[in-house]
Amino acid sequence: MDATTGTTSVPEVNAGQAAAWNGHEGTHWADHHRRYEAVNEGFDEPLLDAAAVVAGDRVLDVGCGTGQTTRAAARRASPGHVVGIDLSAPMLDRAGRIAVTEGVANVSFVRGDAQVHPLPAASFDVALSRFGVMFFDDLVAAFSNIGAAVRPGGRLAFVSMRPLADHDLGRVLAALAAHLPGPDQDDAADATDAADGGPFSLSDPAVVRGVLTTAGFTEITVTPVDASQVWGRDAADATEFLAGWGPIRHALDGLDAAIVTRALDAMRDELRRFEESGAVRMRGAGLLVTATRG
Numbered sequence: 001m002d003a004t005t006g007t008t009s010v011p012e013v014n015a016g017q018a019a020a021w022n023g024h025e026g027t028h029w030a031d032h033h034r035r036y037e038a039v040n041e042g043f044d045e046p047l048l049d050a051a052a053v054v055a056g057d058r059v060l061d062v063g064c065g066t067g068q069t070t071r072a073a074a075r076r077a078s079p080g081h082v083v084g085i086d087l088s089a090p091m092l093d094r095a096g097r098i099a100v101t102e103g104v105a106n107v108s109f110v111r112g113d114a115q116v117h118p119l120p121a122a123s124f125d126v127a128l129s130r131f132g133v134m135f136f137d138d139l140v141a142a143f144s145n146i147g148a149a150v151r152p153g154g155r156l157a158f159v160s161m162r163p164l165a166d167h168d169l170g171r172v173l174a175a176l177a178a179h180l181p182g183p184d185q186d187d188a189a190d191a192t193d194a195a196d197g198g199p200f201s202l203s204d205p206a207v208v209r210g211v212l213t214t215a216g217f218t219e220i221t222v223t224p225v226d227a228s229q230v231w232g233r234d235a236a237d238a239t240e241f242l243a244g245w246g247p248i249r250h251a252l253d254g255l256d257a258a259i260v261t262r263a264l265d266a267m268r269d270e271l272r273r274f275e276e277s278g279a280v281r282m283r284g285a286g287l288l289v290t291a292t293r294g
């Protein structure tokens with residue numbers, strides 16, 4: 001397997017996602033990886049426990065991004081090995097550097113589209129993902145491809161997003177969107193609620209079960225999991241960070257400066273409600289999914 005970053009052996013089918021994650025979205029994640037880690041790391045323990053990674057395991061981290069879960073899995077799997085696969089060159093570049101800095105040697109990173117990338121057959125004991133499996137334009141094809149890389153009887157575990165209304169962030173985005181003109185409000189909703197290949201494509205347990213069953217998985221469990229997410233030191237800091245996050249940046253792009261100011265002020269006011277002990281803490285809502293490769 002190609003253990004370098006920056007190469008891909010097949011055309012990516014999810015072209016829009018590839019453009020986003022190799023453009024502003026991916027660069028923002030790479031440049032602010034510690035902030036995104038503080039947002040999402042509360043899901044790691046439930047995820048890794050559900051994945052039941054043990055010493056010697058061969059693990060695939062799908063949509064690994066800057067590799068926080070890849071490294072965490074590698075520490076549990078040692079002397080086993082973890083491969084992180086992702087579309088995003090800037091995020092994988094960061095993942096490779098952090099692994100070196102942290103002395104995590106039993107990882108490698110592959111740039112490719114997990115929906116179609118020719119992964120070696122039946123070569124992993126576990127496939128896992130933290131919010132990296134919701135963006136496929138063909139979920140069944142993607143999980144079939146991932147499943148083929150897992151040995152029969154091997155495990156799948158991932159965390160996907162529950163509907164936005166279940167997240168505290170939903171209130172914050174609603175406060176922002178209330179100040180946007182009609183079409184931009186719709187854009188903001190689309191950016192955060194994309195049904196096809198978007199972050200909420202696996203928010204319905206029935207859809208999750210249907211996709212995984214069709215893709216050949218058995219013993220499927222779907223359990224709600226919440227985590228405390230740190231979005232910044234205070235409301236002003238969190239607002240600055242969120243204003244650069246892809247969906248919000250997209251919704252504000254090209255708008256009159258006065259509208260942008262009003263929208264960000266409203267978002268900052270809402271974020272103040274979540275300030276506590278030197279941090280903005282909000283509840284994030286995931287679905288923890290496990291399955292066995294049939």
Ligand SMILES: C[S@@+](CC[C@H](N)C(=O)[O-])C[C@H]1O[C@@H](n2cnc3c(N)ncnc32)[C@H](O)[C@@H]1O
Nearest residue numbers: 021063064065086087088113114130131132135
């Ligand atoms: C929300 S981020 C999560 C990143 C990382 N798992 C984390 O928790 O920090 C989604 C990740 O999925 C990746 N991704 C999206 N579509 C993909 C695909 N078809 N194949 C591989 N990676 C993909 C993105 O590049 C991005 O790194």
